[in-house]
Amino acid sequence: MKREPEGTDITNEPQALPQAxxxxxxxxxxxxxxxQQTQFxxxxxxxxxxxRQLNLTRITEPNEFWEKHVWDSLRGxxxxxxxxxxxxxxxxxxxxxxxxxxxxxxxxxxxxFPGIPVAIAQxxxxxxxLDSTRKKMAFLDTVITALGLPNVATMSDRAESLGxxxxxxxxxxxxxxxxxxxxxxxxxxxxxxxxxxxFAVLYRGQWADSDTQALKSAVAQLGGAIAQxxxxxxxxxxxxxxxxxxxxxxRTPGRFPRAIGIPVKQPLV
Ligand code: SAM
Numbered sequence: 368m369k370r371e372p373e374g375t376d377i378t379n380e381p382q383a384l385p386q387a388x389x390x391x392x393x394x395x396x397x398x399x400x401x402x403q404q405t406q407f408x409x410x411x412x413x414x415x416x417x418x419r420q421l422n423l424t425r426i427t428e429p430n431e432f433w434e435k436h437v438w439d440s441l442r443g444x445x446x447x448x449x450x451x452x453x454x455x456x457x458x459x460x461x462x463x464x465x466x467x468x469x470x471x472x473x474x475x476x477x478x479x480f481p482g483i484p485v486a487i488a489q490x491x492x493x494x495x496x497l498d499s500t501r502k503k504m505a506f507l508d509t510v511i512t513a514l515g516l517p518n519v520a521t522m523s524d525r526a527e528s529l530g531x532x533x534x535x536x537x538x539x540x541x542x543x544x545x546x547x548x549x550x551x552x553x554x555x556x557x558x559x560x561x562x563x564x565x566f567a568v569l570y571r572g573q574w575a576d577s578d579t580q581a582l583k584s585a586v587a588q589l590g591g592a593i594a595q596x597x598x599x600x601x602x603x604x605x606x607x608x609x610x611x612x613x614x615x616x617x618r619t620p621g622r623f624p625r626a627i628g629i630p631v632k633q634p635l636v
Pocket of ligand 1: 499
């Protein structure tokens with residue numbers, strides 16, 4: 368018997384993502400507006416259809432998509448400070464301590480994660496989605512138009528090149544890096560792009576104290592420091608996640624990032 372692909376019902380209609388207002392409220396002290404919920408749903412449907420041509424994600428079942436792509440993307444930018452207990456739909460997302468009209472870059476965005484959910488939740492942030500795969504960026508251009516997100520732009524380039532480009536080096540308040548490379552490599556991609564005082568969020572799965580110790584020297588060489596390590600569980604499947612928050616404390620030496628491919632071949636230690 369032919370099996371239907373996950374995320375589609377028998378009529379091939381995409382299913383609805385969960386609304387999950389209570390989970391949003393208890394985990395990040397925020398709820399999406401109706402418009403934002405519709406944007407998440409449209410994003411889901413566009414990713415399912417883009418998946419037919421491009422290998423964007425293997426996560427297609429609606430609850431899993433919501434938890435691992437939408438919720439996880441936003442959990443990473445949630446404030447680590449205590450947020451107010453009761454908020455209603457439409458209120459500002461309680462984010463990291465950065466400016467209201469921040470310049471943000473999502474390095475190795477792939478199918479648009481975490482950058483697109485972040486752009487939906489934070490319409491005043493200016494978000495650049497960066498990936499070396501041109502086809503994925505062309506697809507994301509159509510997604511951005513369909514979602515009506517004037518605050519997002521795409522760039523098809525390598526993080527190593529962008530970090531040496533005068534228009535991008537030290538230009539961003541926040542860099543997001545999820546599922547791109549090992550932590551020291553992500554740090555070398557992100558820190559040169561940050562302004563002094565800016566933050567990088569490394570989205571990780573398993574993480575131990577020894578990983579924090581091992582990352583310290585690489586981050587220090589790049590002019591950064593580890594500001595916070597936050598552990599959390601995902602709200603539906605109780606998976607363990609970590610976000611490593613780096614802060615840029617000093618200018619990154621000009622030799623970083625090193626040439627294309629070198630950070631991966633010889634990660635900083
Ligand atoms: N961040 C997305 C997510 O979490 O779903 C996509 C992760 S995907 C596994 C890794 C992406 O990083 C790929 O699309 C790849 O092209 C991109 N990538 C890897 N190294 C890169 C680099 N040096 N510069 C720009 N993009 C890079």
